[in-house]
Amino acid sequence: MGPRRVDQDLSTDRQLIRRMLAGDEQAYETFFNAYFPRVYRFALPRLNGDVEATRDVVQATLAKAMRKMADFRGESGLFTWVCQICRREAVDYIRARRRHTRNVVLIDDLPDVRRAIDTIEAPEEYDLVRSHGRAEVGRLVRSVLDRLPSNYGDALEWKYMEGRSVEEIGQRLGIGTTAAQSLLARARTAFREALEQVFGADAADIAGSLGA
Amino acid sequence: MHEHDIERVLKAAGPREKPPAEIERELRESLRHEWRAVVTERRGRRRTAYALAAGVMAAAIGAWIAVPQFTAPVQEVGTIAQSFGDLRVRSGWLGRWQEAGDGRSVATGEVLATGPAGRGALALAGGISARLDQSTQLRVAAADRLIIDRGAVYVDAGADSASAAPLEIVTPAGSVRHLGTQYEVRVSNSGVRLRVREGRIEWSSGAGSAMGVAGEELTIAEDGRIGRGAVASHGEAWDWVVQAAPAIDIEGLSLAGFLGWAARELGCSIEFSSAGVAQEAAAVILHGSVAGLAPAQALEAVFTTTRMQAVVANGRIVVTGRDAPAQHD
Numbered sequence: 001m002g003p004r005r006v007d008q009d010l011s012t013d014r015q016l017i018r019r020m021l022a023g024d025e026q027a028y029e030t031f032f033n034a035y036f037p038r039v040y041r042f043a044l045p046r047l048n049g050d051v052e053a054t055r056d057v058v059q060a061t062l063a064k065a066m067r068k069m070a071d072f073r074g075e076s077g078l079f080t081w082v083c084q085i086c087r088r089e090a091v092d093y094i095r096a097r098r099r100h101t102r103n104v105v106l107i108d109d110l111p112d113v114r115r116a117i118d119t120i121e122a123p124e125e126y127d128l129v130r131s132h133g134r135a136e137v138g139r140l141v142r143s144v145l146d147r148l149p150s151n152y153g154d155a156l157e158w159k160y161m162e163g164r165s166v167e168e169i170g171q172r173l174g175i176g177t178t179a180a181q182s183l184l185a186r187a188r189t190a191f192r193e194a195l196e197q198v199f200g201a202d203a204a205d206i207a208g209s210l211g212a
Numbered sequence: 213m214h215e216h217d218i219e220r221v222l223k224a225a226g227p228r229e230k231p232p233a234e235i236e237r238e239l240r241e242s243l244r245h246e247w248r249a250v251v252t253e254r255r256g257r258r259r260t261a262y263a264l265a266a267g268v269m270a271a272a273i274g275a276w277i278a279v280p281q282f283t284a285p286v287q288e289v290g291t292i293a294q295s296f297g298d299l300r301v302r303s304g305w306l307g308r309w310q311e312a313g314d315g316r317s318v319a320t321g322e323v324l325a326t327g328p329a330g331r332g333a334l335a336l337a338g339g340i341s342a343r344l345d346q347s348t349q350l351r352v353a354a355a356d357r358l359i360i361d362r363g364a365v366y367v368d369a370g371a372d373s374a375s376a377a378p379l380e381i382v383t384p385a386g387s388v389r390h391l392g393t394q395y396e397v398r399v400s401n402s403g404v405r406l407r408v409r410e411g412r413i414e415w416s417s418g419a420g421s422a423m424g425v426a427g428e429e430l431t432i433a434e435d436g437r438i439g440r441g442a443v444a445s446h447g448e449a450w451d452w453v454v455q456a457a458p459a460i461d462i463e464g465l466s467l468a469g470f471l472g473w474a475a476r477e478l479g480c481s482i483e484f485s486s487a488g489v490a491q492e493a494a495a496v497i498l499h500g501s502v503a504g505l506a507p508a509q510a511l512e513a514v515f516t517t518t519r520m521q522a523v524v525a526n527g528r529i530v531v532t533g534r535d536a537p538a539q540h541d
Binding site: 062153 | 229
């Protein structure tokens with residue numbers, strides 16, 4: 001299976017960047033709403049759950065991303081690119097403060113998993129469910145949600161975890177009911193494909209592995 | 213995998229963590245400021261590029277005639293004593309931003325900027341320490357002239373007012389000159405705020421001039437009106453300044469000298485419990501390093517190696533013998 005991208009659509013990324021660099025306030029709000037929570041969740045476990053450190057690193061990451069936005073070439077998705085900046089900022093932060101004596105290596109940072117999650121390219125013969133605990137696998141599923149285009153992750157959460165109706169989801173996203181229905185269908189497909197590529201053959205049984 | 217499988221996986225994995233609302237609010241605003249600065253800077257560069265293109269012929273002719281007479285040589289005015297997080301520098305408006313590390317020289321024509329999580333300390337000629345708060349942009353116009361575009365700068369011109377080197381801080385609304393002092397200049401959308409920690413400053417603008425003395429806070433509104441308030445020399449108002457304090461080299465320094473530095477950074481006076489303790493502080497010579505420690509931490513670290521103790525409270529550093537109880541108010 002060749003690599004498939006389920007990261008943000010590049011044309012949308014570029015459009016958002018163009019609007020931001022042109023000074024569009026709404027574009028800034030869209031960027032912040034889409035990226036702040038996801039980058040926060042990306043940074044938090046890498047900084048041992050230190051909220052203060054995470055705030056500083058996320059702030060530095062997003063500031064740097066905005067400054068370098070004009071240089072974004074779209075070789076990866078925007079979120080993947082921002083995560084690369086975040087990794088470097090977290091390492092610099094830890095080095096500068098020497099706050100964390102324990103080197104945090106997450107399941108996401110293992111080379112095979114990182115490649116898979118960055119490009120949603122399946123690692124062959126890698127059994128995540130048996131190699132890692134339930135909590136880590138649950139966290140990885142949530143990371144996969146974060147890697148989907150932001151509306152997809154939110155829509156899936158609202159629908160299946162909060163039990164919101166399609167109408168409500170449409171209202172939240174500022175789109176009609178039919179468009180929301182269509183977006184949910186695309187979100188399910190993207191999520192299913194992402195799970196299959198990260199968890200391989202275990203994807204079908206991932207709910208069972210998580211104790212559901 | 214069917215729809216109900218997706219629902220089971222999502223429910224089993226649990227909801228994604230939501231960042232604290234307070235942090236979200238804070239970062240939304242600070243990053244908005246950063247984003248606006250990026251947009252403004254890009255527009256400025258474009259305007260500059262268009263202006264350059266349009267005026268290239270005239271500039272070439274003008275330069276041919278005038279450059280020999282008017283070119284001001286770039287002058288080194290100091291160094292970056294310490295950077296904390298994101299501190300960048302570029303040469304003029306057309307240069308590219310570069311990360312600025314400790315020890316880098318700073319020259320006229322350069323622009324320094326800190327990000328929302330960055331700060332920096334400059335060591336300028338004449339022993340002046342200038343510190344940049346978060347989200348600050350400062351232009352080096354001359355050895356004795358800095359232009360603040362946004363954010364805040366703190367100046368420590370030394371304790372001796374008679375020998376303090378001159379420095380002018382230019383804001384969009386006017387400029388500040390010190391008369392041997394420690395002070396902060398903060399530029400915001402609503403105007404300029406000056407806080408005088410020690411000594412005196414002189415504010416000048418098209419509307420006139422005004423003096424500010426230690427313990428005073430001056431706010432200059434957009435229409436030039438000046439308001440006055442009080443500010444203590446120590447405490448929260450100066451937290452960022454303390455955090456951006458460059459490290460001190462204590463090797464070979466007397467404990468009394470180190471105390472003088474700590475007191476100046478913390479905005480405190482020093483009180484010795486007895487003449488004997490004061491003499492001992494003058495006699496103790498320090499060895500080692502307190503690099504990476506903030507002034508209060510450095511104070512604690514240094515005093516654990518002596519027979520004395522120091523307690524910081526209410527704007528005072530009280531130094532006593534190890535056996536004597538330190539006095540608190």
